[in-house]
Amino acid sequence: MWRRGPRADDDRVNEIITGLHMSPLESLAVLGALTLVMARWLPPTVRPRVTIAAGAVLVLSAAVLSVTGVRWQMLPVLAGAAFTVPFAVSPLLRRRTGRPTRRARWWLALPGSVACTSLIATGPAAAWAFPVPVFPEPTGHFAVGTRVMQWTDPHRPETATADPHDRRTVVVQLWYPAQHSPAGARRAQYLGRTGPEARTVSDALARYSGLPAFLLDGPPRAHTHAVFNAPVADQGGRLPVVLFSPGLGGVRTQNTAWAEELASHGYVVAGLDHPYDSAAVVLADGRTVNTKIASTGDDDEDDKRAMETTGVRAADLSFVLTRLGRLDRGESPGPLTGRLDTSRVAVTGHSLGGGAALQAARQDPRFDAVINLDGYPRDPDPRPFHQPALALTQAIGPDTDARYLPRLIKVLRLSTATSYRLTIPGAAHLTFMDGPLYLPPVPSIVGSLGRADSVHVVTAATLAFLDTTLRHEPGDLAEVLSAYGDLSVHRPDDSG
Missing domain, CATH: 3.40.50.1820 (Alpha/Beta hydrolase fold, catalytic domain)
Known part of the structure; x- marks a missing residue:
């Protein structure tokens, strides 16, 4: 492997990112989208807080990415999140209005969760296949x-x-x-x-x-x-x-x-x-x-x-x-x-x-x-x-x-x-x-x-x-x- 020479901290960050093949913002968007899908399967006592936190992370990271530039690899992540949001947010809105919340039976919800998770996972896989190249640090003295x-x-x-x-x-x-x-x-x-x-x-x-x-x-x-x-x-x-x-x-x-x-x-x-x-x-x-x-x-x-x-x-x-x-x-x-x-x-x-x-x-x-x-x-x-x-x-x-x-x-x-x-x-x-x-x-x-x-x-x-x-x-x-x-x-x- 390459010998490390004296470089700035951003080069070390790049080395970490190149293993993920995604930027920190993209990684946050993926994490938020996956957590939003998984929140449906959490205990009722923690489900609302996790859903709100995951939604906030997803929305903020997606908003910043829309300004800095969205790579095509992120499109399936955002699509999977978009399919998930109505099902994740609907129970929260019903709870706030005092209406009774209904949850689909697990055998009906499972295929949708699997489909959304698979769609979201396509993003990191595509980023791994076609990454932004990170160049090895030159090893010479100059x-x-x-x-x-x-x-x-x-x-x-x-x-x-x-x-x-x-x-x-x-x-x-x-x-x-x-x-x-x-x-x-x-x-x-x-x-x-x-x-x-x-x-x-x-x-x-x-x-x-x-x-x-x-x-x-x-x-x-x-x-x-x-x-x-x-x-x-x-x-x-x-x-x-x-x-x-x-x-x-x-x-x-x-x-x-x-x-x-x-x-x-x-x-x-x-x-x-x-x-x-x-x-x-x-x-x-x-x-x-x-x-x-x-x-x-x-x-x-x-x-x-x-x-x-x-x-x-x-x-x-x-x-x-x-x-x-x-x-x-x-x-x-x-x-x-x-x-x-x-x-x-x-x-x-x-x-x-x-x-x-x-x-x-x-x-x-x-x-x-x-x-x-x-x-x-x-x-x-x-x-x-x-x-x-x-x-x-x-x-x-x-x-x-x-x-x-x-x-x-x-x-x-x-x-x-x-x-x-x-x-x-x-x-x-x-x-x-x-x-x-x-x-x-x-x-x-x-x-x-x-x-x-x-x-x-x-x-x-x-x-x-x-x-x-x-x-x-x-x-x-x-x-x-x-x-x-x-x-x-x-x-x-x-x-x-």
């Missing part, structure tokens, strides 16, 4: 800052539009070691710079996944541990850089927990939005660029398009590295001037982004290491490359594309440095992103490692590899990695 930039490459036309004057633009979010912010500093919104941007991105991710948008109302409500535009840490010297490309349809923030953990250990992480490929990209002028990627139903055509998209992403990664170099030299204004060590750079990615990272490493010798998070290599011209590589994969099963593992092994063997393939037991494809923090804990979707441990295993393996390859820290990397799964080591002189 606080984490974040900022967003938008860069346009004047030398590359935008191939996704018909405008011959349109040039390729990418949106980049940096997570970096920062000075500790004052107590109460507002932490960064998840999925966007603002609430509306976060909701736009969340809705787009739901559409891309084929889900109703309301199911993913949790992520845009979440805040991370980073603080926007926090001052860069005074210590740490020049900081190694990690570039990240998300999965197909993914967004720059999809690995926020991973990025914050790396930043807390002294790395600068640059996550990319790839317009027309990412589900939604909100540009600086307010325009939203939605994905143009869609399955054609033809496997060969889809593979061809994925290969083209991977090539565009590889070029985006090289372009961003160039712009980071200019930022470090002061050619672009920014607080990270003079702090970015662009001689120590890793290129990483998840899924299609992992394939793009491998291709970028082969094409651009400025990258010093490459990490592929369960991505299919799609480089049309696989040739030897000099960087050490780490490939993290889910367990290979009968449903895995039969071409995946042979192609991945072939590419890893092309490295002229020692490379590693780590298969993590219990992992699924979405284990390697933030998905386990807010999606239903169904093993076929997010794996069986659990919400917090999914992030822990992926970040721990990543940090071990980066510390060895970029910081040249001593130690047996193979021994460290093997603690997290089934490890295969591919050495340059090993033909097998």
Whole structure:
């Protein structure tokens, strides 16, 4: 589990709430609704007081929630309470007016009580399945800052539009070691710079996944541990850089927990939005660029398009590295001037982004290491490359594309440095992103490692590899990695 560092009390409260997956107000509403149902079965002497107290708690919490925002998970709770109220209040009103109170026989009341209890219990179950994500506390010595930039490459036309004057633009979010912010500093919104941007991105991710948008109302409500535009840490010297490309349809923030953990250990992480490929990209002028990627139903055509998209992403990664170099030299204004060590750079990615990272490493010798998070290599011209590589994969099963593992092994063997393939037991494809923090804990979707441990295993393996390859820290990397799964080591002189 994560090591606890010095944090404010509200972080400890968040850790308690994440176990419940409900806010204190929501928990009170559920408690009030359940107590209202159960009051009918209490002795007559205490029934009125319990009913009044439960009703007061329910009404007050529901009133406050109506102001702060009611999540869809609370609707069955409120519906169950609404069905219960007339039956709970009617005896009290009769008693006040002096009329005789009548109670339904228990065998008539029991089905209604069971039905209302079941309806109310649906709320906590839905909150557990689709929670507001609470991000694990970073374990490094540094606080984490974040900022967003938008860069346009004047030398590359935008191939996704018909405008011959349109040039390729990418949106980049940096997570970096920062000075500790004052107590109460507002932490960064998840999925966007603002609430509306976060909701736009969340809705787009739901559409891309084929889900109703309301199911993913949790992520845009979440805040991370980073603080926007926090001052860069005074210590740490020049900081190694990690570039990240998300999965197909993914967004720059999809690995926020991973990025914050790396930043807390002294790395600068640059996550990319790839317009027309990412589900939604909100540009600086307010325009939203939605994905143009869609399955054609033809496997060969889809593979061809994925290969083209991977090539565009590889070029985006090289372009961003160039712009980071200019930022470090002061050619672009920014607080990270003079702090970015662009001689120590890793290129990483998840899924299609992992394939793009491998291709970028082969094409651009400025990258010093490459990490592929369960991505299919799609480089049309696989040739030897000099960087050490780490490939993290889910367990290979009968449903895995039969071409995946042979192609991945072939590419890893092309490295002229020692490379590693780590298969993590219990992992699924979405284990390697933030998905386990807010999606239903169904093993076929997010794996069986659990919400917090999914992030822990992926970040721990990543940090071990980066510390060895970029910081040249001593130690047996193979021994460290093997603690997290089934490890295969591919050495340059090993033909097998």
